[in-house]
Amino acid sequence: MSDQTPRFRQVLDQFAGYKPGKAPSLRRGTSVKLSANESPYDPLPSVVGVIAEAATRANRYPDNAAVELTSAIASRFGVPPAHVAVGCGSVGVMQQLLEAVGEPGAEVLFAWRSFEAYPYLTELANATRVEVPLRDYGHDLPAMAAAITDRTRLIFVCTPNNPTGTVVGHAELTEFLDQVPEDCLVVLDEAYVQYVRDPDAADGLALYASRPNVALLRTFSKAYGLAGLRVGYLIGHEPVTQAVRKTLLPFAVNSLGQAAAVASLAAEPELVDRVERVIKERDRVRHELLGQGWTVPPAEGNFVWLPLAERAAEFAEACDAAGVAVRPYMPDGVRVTIADAPANDAFLAAAADYPHRA
Numbered sequence: 177m178s179d180q181t182p183r184f185r186q187v188l189d190q191f192a193g194y195k196p197g198k199a200p201s202l203r204r205g206t207s208v209k210l211s212a213n214e215s216p217y218d219p220l221p222s223v224v225g226v227i228a229e230a231a232t233r234a235n236r237y238p239d240n241a242a243v244e245l246t247s248a249i250a251s252r253f254g255v256p257p258a259h260v261a262v263g264c265g266s267v268g269v270m271q272q273l274l275e276a277v278g279e280p281g282a283e284v285l286f287a288w289r290s291f292e293a294y295p296y297l298t299e300l301a302n303a304t305r306v307e308v309p310l311r312d313y314g315h316d317l318p319a320m321a322a323a324i325t326d327r328t329r330l331i332f333v334c335t336p337n338n339p340t341g342t343v344v345g346h347a348e349l350t351e352f353l354d355q356v357p358e359d360c361l362v363v364l365d366e367a368y369v370q371y372v373r374d375p376d377a378a379d380g381l382a383l384y385a386s387r388p389n390v391a392l393l394r395t396f397s398k399a400y401g402l403a404g405l406r407v408g409y410l411i412g413h414e415p416v417t418q419a420v421r422k423t424l425l426p427f428a429v430n431s432l433g434q435a436a437a438v439a440s441l442a443a444e445p446e447l448v449d450r451v452e453r454v455i456k457e458r459d460r461v462r463h464e465l466l467g468q469g470w471t472v473p474p475a476e477g478n479f480v481w482l483p484l485a486e487r488a489a490e491f492a493e494a495c496d497a498a499g500v501a502v503r504p505y506m507p508d509g510v511r512v513t514i515a516d517a518p519a520n521d522a523f524l525a526a527a528a529d530y531p532h533r534a
């Protein structure tokens with residue numbers, strides 16, 4: 177028998193696949209998962225009912241064009257249906273975008289550290305990643321503008337930035353966009369936009385409207401609490417949405433997800449109340465961490481960031497010993513999801529017990 181194995185792309189030897197946030201260890205009777213930026217709340221009862229009803233038709237393929245969902249998103253944000261494209265979570269739409277622009281010699285530009293899927297999805301799309309270091313935990317837009325070349329096809333701007341939680345200001349983003357060539361696509365990754373309360377934060381919808389090379393990425397996984405159903409969407413001008421639709425894996429957005437997303441949009445006033453509860457807890461957790469002596473940048477997502485550098489793994493292990501799972505990003509820091517008050521209190525107790533503040 178030959179010891180040879182099938183041949184795969186060499187790029188697969190250079191990195192591991194995406195690793196989701198780990199579950200907590202069962203210790204001290206506590207089990208709290210704050211590692212995946214999930215909503216702490218179940219879908220609303222009305223949404224659960226729609227999911228259950230949709231499940232009775234699971235023998236049928238979903239609507240590949242997601243007509244009802246596309247129309248609902250367009251109506252909610254006051255944009256033409258032709259300006260909306262959907263995918264398997266915002267990360268699925270991200271992959272569709274990269275498939276549309278990626279080829280040898282093409283560059284994809286983003287800040288680092290930012291969303292951990294950017295680097296490996298870029299390389300899988302056969303493009304070259306260009307990473308620009310953060311400044312004060314946020315995007316260094318002048319440095320990013322200076323990094324643009326004639327090979328730059330796509331720029332990701334993650335706001336609020338995952339995992340640091342900072343937002344990009346409207347004025348600074350406008351100035352940056354004025355420097356981007358018209359044939360280079362800028363994608364505002366707004367997965368956590370519902371949690372933003374900074375009045376100076378960029379208004380992606382307003383900016384996209386007059387700029388054909390700007391698009392928004394959003395998701396139903398976070399504020400809407402549908403992480404398990406994988407529904408994301410893009411808002412952009414027709415050349416962008418057409419390209420995204422061409423690279424969609426057939427039937428990628430399942431029928432339960434489509435039905436739940438439409439129902440969630442209809443129930444949005446109730447969901448907004450849940451978002452406000454998370455924001456209140458986020459501000460409380462950050463205030464208490466600052467009181468304990470931690471460095472915590474301003475937080476505009478459903479998480480906080482502790483810039484622990486090389487001690488990130490050690491702190492995560494200490495939290496795990498207390499039954500609390502957080503997300504370490506070596507060698508930069510730790511991201512902690514905001515959940516309900518009891519879960520947050522368990523984390524704050526673990527943080528208070530850790531001897532080395534930052």
